[in-house]
Amino acid sequence: MKKGKDITIYDIARELKISAATVSRGLQDHPAVNKKTKKKINDFAEEIGYRTNHFASSLRKQQTKTIGIIVHELNSNFITSVLAGIEKITAQEGYDIIITHSSESSKKEIANAKNLLYKRVDGLIVSLSADTENLDHFQPFFDKNIPVLFFDRVEQDGDKTVVVIDNVKCGYMATQHLIDQGCKRIAHVTSSLTRNVYEERFRGYKQALTDNGKTFDKSLLIVEDLDKNGGIEAANRILAMKSRPDGVFITNDFVAAFCMRTLIRNGISVPKDIAIVGFNNDAIGELIEPELTTINYPGEDMGEIAARNLINHLKGTGNLHQTNTIVVKSNLLVRQSSLRLSANGKAAKK
Amino acid sequence: MKKGKDITIYDIARELKISAATVSRGLQDHPAVNKKTKKKINDFAEEIGYRTNHFASSLRKQQTKTIGIIVHELNSNFITSVLAGIEKITAQEGYDIIITHSSESSKKEIANAKNLLYKRVDGLIVSLSADTENLDHFQPFFDKNIPVLFFDRVEQDGDKTVVVIDNVKCGYMATQHLIDQGCKRIAHVTSSLTRNVYEERFRGYKQALTDNGKTFDKSLLIVEDLDKNGGIEAANRILAMKSRPDGVFITNDFVAAFCMRTLIRNGISVPKDIAIVGFNNDAIGELIEPELTTINYPGEDMGEIAARNLINHLKGTGNLHQTNTIVVKSNLLVRQSSLRLSANGKAAKK
DNA sequence: ATGAAAGCGCTAACAG
């Protein structure tokens, strides 16, 4: 073995006194290679620690067996579940993945897209950052027929393939639940309504109000960043209202946690004075007092579905371009933060 | 432009009536190229949307300008801060990164290492998974002189380059603080002591006890997984003790949160009956009641330092092989969960 | 079932 140098198929060919072409075929389990030769090749390759040079291979084949992933953020239960789901499927199918995250900045998202384009991924799975306004940075992928699949945070009225939950329904469920618990004035804390998920949840919220004979009161809509400060700010705005709400639907558990904490510190009793429903079923919801009612949806399933669809398309056994919208199930998880009535409809003792 | 095909330097060369070599040089800003030619090349490349084929380049140059990252888990504040720090530096220096995570499984860690080896990363930044017992899977990197830098979770008594905090000191600080708050019996909740960080914190804990004339009581050492269940289990074990501790030093905020919640639900008052100190300064610590005293350390700095050192080594302007240990500062963040005395030494009213 | 040969796109030594 030449020291410092990698082993190539030529080394194997020379050693085994066969041609490099046969080695290449043997390594790929090509049908037209003698079983014994194949075994000899693979055993020897294993023995001397051969590893294929993916650059040479990709250069030649013009495909990378790699899927790029762009997510808006890493540190949430939901996203890591999705990643786990994606990994499960891609690993099964022999695809590599490259994970990038945009920290909720469309600027970084654009850079990531460019980077993955340069890396020549075979396909892309994307959840948009909060402030992404258009899909121009994915145009090169569309142009080159590299499939792009969006999940969760997707383009409003896009004609792209997406994996989502029914956010309208979720918003409706959350709001209806608060109404069922006797709330008369329900506020909604959310992020920029240009992002589909928030717009849709908002729509569900309004619909539930309407269906229950209430009219939407604009002053009860609070738009904040989805971070610690946003939660505190939302609470402050609620506290400052002349006519305070008695229920709040917050579109993110982390924000809900900070909002609730701030309310409680200011003498509000939850759920008695104000009932609260969050969104995402983050671990944090179980840790705070009272525990947070929330919307739960299966990240891992979404990841699996996204990866499976993308790979099927890549293998030609599915077709993304017929404008699929795949909707994953979701449900309301009732906990203490919203529970004002016992099961039989009486006011809870607590 | 041939449709469907990528543009190559040959296309540019032909169009501009110069050689491909010059185009290549111009694109790389090689000094020996005429300024005007360079401008012409870059302008034209930009115009027609040329993107270099990194496979061809890597194949030829035998280097990828890519750094691999292996972390034990993604969903913690600490890790995402480290990643942000790494990204800041690598972006500056024109390196790409590939992030992989092992979900605390050494099996996945080994697979990730193999994968990054195949991807031929120029260097590696690693935080070991909980159950990693040896560094055999990094041997191929060592053999091929690919630099590997460990941070946070590193090999016990290794001779490798590492970026860490002074865990012994942190354990000491936490324990000393509890003693200062009047705790007489201090339990320690941690994970497997084979992982350096936990062994070291444990050592600091014992040292603080000794220095204060206390002897270490083995029955107060609780080893659990660092997850929700571990926290609950730890609490149950504390509750079951005949002679209960009045202080607990827990090596992870998330676990501390679940442990504390369970204790409180069982009628324990925190910090009055039991004072609690966590570790990591996760966002969760601010949200729970009482707020969690914890050890804070700068993830972003660690990431920057790790990346900076690795890249310097790669560029030949630094040398990792002189067995560096880089220690990053850390501090105790006192909050309500451990505060039994007011600043003047009297028992707090609360 | 196997081999010979060309070429994927880029870079670097060498020559001029």
Add this chain to the structure above:
DNA sequence: CTGTTAGCGCTTTCAT
């Protein structure tokens, strides 16, 4: 300052 040339390691016709 620019061009010629060879080759990185692999895959894939085309032949045999």
